[in-house]
Amino acid sequence: MQKYPSGLLENAVNEFARLPGVGMRTALRFALNVLKWSKEEAIVFANAVNDLRSKVNYCRICHNICDTEICNICADTERDASTVCVVENIRDVMAIEGTGQFHGLYHVLGGIISPMDGMGPSDLNIDSLVKRAESGEAKEIILALSTTMEGDTTNFYIFRKLEHTNVKISIIARGISVGDEIEYADEITLGRAIINRTEFLETGKTI
């Protein structure tokens, strides 16, 4: 006795189960939900997924996902082209844009150096970053990678690669998260927060 009453259902379940964090039960729930849609709705869904992969385009300058040759951020002349923020992926760009605090440009590495996952420097968009620094357009490069061993390794690799240029290299602040209590912060974070202390302004803001 097969587990699924229909091969079509089984195929759809197996495909949904390829999505991250989706097990067989959730995949079945998704597939049974598709059965409630109209045929047209299913076609729209299928085309949206297929088009995303087949027609996707990445910005020639910063490697962010976009629909044109150059992304909206790089094409925006009101942004500060002299500051480039280096991030791991598209999601990080969206997260930083969401803060509304950064008005420079981005550089999406497309990953992080991680020998365990088979990701080496040649798999990342590092050469194009070096060219952006050498061209003289970028004056400051902000490293905004994850605070992990892989992130630190990648930061150090990029630092060595950019050493010969005149570009200023900075790194986003590591410290206590807003809303966190001091007593629960880990020692390394707390230690860095003390070393990297900033001047107290009367408004209570450090920005």
Place this chain on the structure above:
Amino acid sequence: MQKYPSGLLENAVNEFARLPGVGMRTALRFALNVLKWSKEEAIVFANAVNDLRSKVNYCRICHNICDTEICNICADTERDASTVCVVENIRDVMAIEGTGQFHGLYHVLGGIISPMDGMGPSDLNIDSLVKRAESGEAKEIILALSTTMEGDTTNFYIFRKLEHTNVKISIIARGISVGDEIEYADEITLGRAIINRTEFLETGKTI
């Protein structure tokens, strides 16, 4: 400034967010995962979803999902055609099949009477159930619907519809779940479990 850097990405996120229990954050995670697939993988995924909806077929007898005119369960001559288990949906068939305790046939209602959701008796496969009972092939009909007000209403409606036939109507046992502690059971369940007590067999099993 638009939230998504690409219209293709936005479309795919909006489509993924139509799946049950998937919010915009998870939908974005799914869409970014699709970007890591090969183009062929994305086509296979899209086709599986589209085919499921466009080519789906329901068993002429029991309305279970299947790839042929009559489903594997109804077509299986080794199964007891005189016992028909009435369930709400395909998932319930899979759940009961998973127990390995039932060897009769099924009847999938395709829902449950729920005026709040606009589901009336005419939206369900009840007429074909009455015909199966009238044909004389089904000797016993087991009602296996949810223990909710809607389930009870549907049970009662079906009972009235089948009263004129000679078919025996039974209902699955309501009682304490295996592994549950008596003191935490609700009063109605515990009361029913006492009323519907079964003979104690030496093996400790009631089946």
